[in-house]
Amino acid sequence: MSQAALPAGILDRVWDGAGDTWRWLRGVVLGEWEDQRSTSQIVADAMVGFVPGLGSVVTLRDLIAVIVRLARHPDKREEVDEWILLVVMLLPLILAAAGALAAGVGALVGAELGGFLRAVGLCLVKKGGVALKTLVEFLNAHGYGNAVQALREVKFARHKDALVRGLNEQIDKLIELARGLQRRLQALHPHSLPAWLPGREAALRGVHNCQAFIEQLQSLREAARRKIPEALLEMDARLGALLAGDVRAATHVTHTLPTGQAAPAVARLERSGDETALRNPHPPEPGNTRRLPERRLLLVQHRREYSLADASGRPVGAKPYVPGVTRVENPALQRVAWNAQKSKVQEGWPDLAAPNPNKPGRHNTDYDTFSGSLRPERVSAGSPQTFKRLVSHDKDEVMDRGAFWNRELPADGHDMRAHSAIKEGWNKNGEYVELRVPPRGHAVWKELHALQEQAAGRPVPYEEALKFWEGPAASQVYKKQNDQGRWVEDDWYLAGGKPQQFFDREQMAALQRHGFITPRQKTNYPDFNAETGNIVPRDGPWFEVVPLDAAVPPPRPTGNTP
Template identity: 35%
Template sequence: MSESSSSGLLDAIWKEVLGDAAATFNWLKDFLLGEFVPDRPFSVIVAEMLANFVPGVIIVTSARDAVAIIVRLSTHPERRKEVSEWILLCACLIALALPLVMAAAGAVAAGVGAVVTGIMGDELAAALRAVMLMLIEKSGKLVEMIRFLNKFIKGNILEFLKGVKFANYEKSLLEILQQTTGKLIGIVQEVRGKLLDARVFHVKIADHFESVQNLIQKLSTWEQRFYAVQQEGIQQIPRAVAELQQRLDRLLAQEAPKDSHVVSAGVTATKPQAVAPPKQEIHDTPGATLRDPAAHGADGADGSARTGSAPARKEKPDVPPPPTGQPNVKIEEVHSPGEEYALVNGVKIKPHLYEKLFHGADRSTLGVDAQMSAKDVAAKIYAEGLPGRGDNIDLIQHARGVADRAFRGTTQIILSPDGEAGAILWAMEGGFVIELKNVKGYDVNAELAGRVQTFKGYGDNAVEGETEIAVPGRIKPEQVEAVYEALKSRNGRWMTRKLPR
């Protein structure tokens, strides 16, 4: 049979043989049967990765690109000796390796620059990936790198680059490479095993179809290729890490760009106008005792009365009146816990601004009396907002429901079409849904993806079905757009009634 016939037969029996597992292995079938293009120019690959430099999706794109590079190295053994290929693979794996580094040694392990400039989480992973990709080009310039990074991250880019130590990531990069290639090997072995045992009408198809036998042989070849990449990586990853550090050090030896920046020195306070004291004449004889004004009146220093229009001399000067207006006092804004950042495994995560969110809560959660009418509850929320909660800003512990959590749960919809998610489910019947506006929050599923430690390693948010956006507990009155009462119709369907201000 031809290669096209083999592919067609696989398409025909894939679902019959593998059943529900077909969807799981479909992407691997695309890779192994040629839909992945491994021969694109190297510069095109790097340019595409830089163009897709988005911190919010770094985990997804890194995993996809890492598999693509491993397949590329498996297909072309001669490229396994090129250090640039392994630098590219390190750039793909860094976002997956960073949580391991953080869990083992904390934020400082990410480099002094990350701590100094406040670059954390996905932003740090994306920044490191971009630096690695730009270091592939030996003739790169420091000014170009800084200008590129300035488009996406804040802070002192030069200090961040000086603090990066790629050796901190070597062990985790090797571990992630072993896990990724091990997963690919395991999938290939499982698919091959299923094909070997597959039966149609109690007849093993592997014994009677040459195309299936060829496919099984091809899977065995891929298994050996993945093993080869895994073993080669043990030597090449440390080499690539050392080369990255050398190139970065050479780049930092260049003259840094001198950009001008506008710096705010603090909160502006009104400076009061200086009041010039009035001119006064007083007795000023060193060592002389003060005289009684009542006894001496307005006499001069020699006892003779002053004449003319000149003012009389005084024993003490008049105290000038205090300046009018507000005092020159610096006013500092007080932030609620979790408003500036949250923590995930000790790493700072910055919030996003959401124009509209919905928070559902029953009366006990809101802390209102059970006998208070719905209109009175709404009036209280409109006037006072929602009170703050605890001081614990750890998102993982928030998702687990610890008592001292600082956040409230919100969603972007009142109720999903399937009725399985939404703020109204937290409110329950008789509770309330509060529509919020211009609130800082954290996408819990996105921020915890691959960062929740379990007995099997690192996983995702255990309650990701809630599609929660965590917001600081304190909600100001001006952030309350509307208050709704959660009700159920006669047929049991959820509905809301908007309560007036």
């Protein structure tokens, strides 16, 4: 055999092997940025999730990849596997943040539980039978106890609300990054640069692409409210089928798990909490409203700002508060912070300390509904951007033209209370309206400009754009009456922190007259109870909060509250 012939064959095989190895490593390193990964790559990725520190890095890598893919390709949102991947990458982040407070699986809690659920979730996508078999063998061999028993304890659906909130937080971060890049590109004033200058077109495209990406992310947020619960149901069903030995039904492959134990039946998702737990099955005595079968009362001393609570007395979305001790997450802006910004009123932005028309000699303090950074923002005529405003079903249309809005709806009533810090007395919800931006040249722009000049007390440059303030919602402490009848701080508060937008109230009235605020639509929140006409606690039974010195209210009629 010639010296030249021998290396040729060997080198071909070595080169082919090296190429296969590189492609395998590339798939592991790129994670969800790489399509069509093999079973061994999925298993390797799942194992990496158990490595402290590195697991968080690869999880964040994959989470961003899946969010970007779903945002840019709306057709992908119809594939349940894509939503399963999104859930899989979110779980470790929300459980690591919750730590020991999160419901565990066996002895696993926090970040370790997140890594475990990420690995299980990855195995449920496409080639789950082979991958899950390998995962069970790995866990059993590395001191994780009975892996099959741990798998039986997994209930993905219990994390639904935390997942929706976690996705909203990640989308908010990506939107903020995109807006920051957009502002930097706009600061270059690319429209005024010479056409021959290198990079001008790229800067113009960048401004447009940033806005398009922001709108795609907002659209994804809306879809997630519906798709994440569906994905969780599918994940629980697939895992149950695998454990039951029906791997084909779950993943369309033919591998089984050698558990040596009886397989459980695949069950439907059970609702958390037992709303009937405290109902009296016996008929009440005549006239005894405290014994109505559906009546659950929580007797408290003195009046509160809320009428519904859970068994511990906690109103929806609230956290414990100790006056003088608790430091809220989002403290209200003070007047000095507004004074540094109020010159923008002379440029057409709303006045957050305008005279109060209902209290002569007094001024509003709308600035204290914000926390942290308060930014003047604008949206130009003809923009596809819309804003949503939650309204109370029992209040008239005057509420529809209020000042406070959101770029997208909260995920549910709990999210509205907890993160938008909207007290029950302000808004019972049930419905929402949408604000749309008028097109260029519409007559309403002149009306809005006149209102801007009226608020500023001086001429304001004409611009066809809606101007508003944006920033995180301030925390709100609930109030209660003391023995002297004064309203003082209660034991609960709403954390706030969700971005909110503030528009001029008179301008909203003008936009409503011209039809740019839509008729009301149902929010269809799962925690909105039509019988009470209010948001109720989503976990466990809810109670009517009744002061000890007040008469027991009459029983509520069935059906919608008038």
